[in-house]
Amino acid sequence: MKILLTDKNIEELEELVLSLGEKKFRAKQILSALTQGQDISNMTALSKDFRVKLGEIADGVGVYIAEKFLSRDGTVKYLFALRDGHVVEGVLMRYKYGNTLCVSTQVGCRMGCKFCASGIGGLIRNLSAGEIIGQILAVNLDQGGTIEDRAVTNVVLMGSGEPLDNYDEVKRFLELCRDVYKISWRNLSLSTSGLADKVKKLADDGIHVTLTISLHAPFDEAREKLMPVNKAYDIKALMESARYYFNKTGRRVVFEYAMIKGVNDRREDAIKLAELLSGFPTHLNLIPLNYVKEHGALTPTSKEGIERFMASLEGMGVSVTKRRTMGSDIAGACGQLRRRYLEDKRD
Ligand code: SF4
16 A cells, blocks of 8 residues: 555655655655645645655545535534445534534444444454544535635534554644644543543653543443443443543543433433533533444433433532434434445445
């Protein structure tokens, strides 16, 4: 497989152009072209000969939009094709304060969460840092912006894959965002299913992004059934890692909680949740469960049930909001678009 230019930082790009007999400043020209989503053949600031030479050993963005679905609420769901033919998903959501792009970090996922379509086929492979960057560049280009124009203002690592299960490439992605592509860590959010040791490592490595933890149940027994990762890191270990992250980074930790009828929406769940989230700055997002047909037994809590649950948490002093479901008319939950695509190809 050829080199992927988006995997490289500026020093590495400089080394590459020097090794091809070009001047160092060409690296900056390449970078500027990459931020505009250009592939090597379109990098007209470079001579034709150099483009040919570079194209023989390298690819530019390496992520292409295979399919795109526009929702009535303005949400855009993307299916990205990678160089080896695998596909991953992304979603662009429009908020008052800007556009948030949700990107994938792995093809498939091995965490096996029971409410998720991404993990159904297991893990296929990790994405490289450049392949995660490429999703942002492809959407920026599609939306008519560059990184500087910031068509994508915020990025969340919440698509397919467990980011902390691909730790080294995700860390490199975050460093490339900050150092090369000028995306501030304030605008980046990483979502984990609960790899507590890696949460601590993130804090120790000085990575100060917004950390989002998928909690989904306040009792080990229920959480274990929903999220097998809980067998390796129980709720006590997870909450300890969240406090550790806050103490080291000063960043408030966000918790996600998909509301599932009869599973995690009882009064005793609210009481336990309030207890877990007390004592350090946290925020809780309640999410109406996205129905995944392969996991038919899990159904969403009613709208009234969510309101009741939320009111009871507020009464106990929890900072809580209900997240609206976006783009539900186009593809539903994370991973469903890829599965539908793979099923269509099989037919
Ligand atoms: S919810 Fe996230 S961690 Fe869990 S299986 Fe799906 S992609 Fe993996």
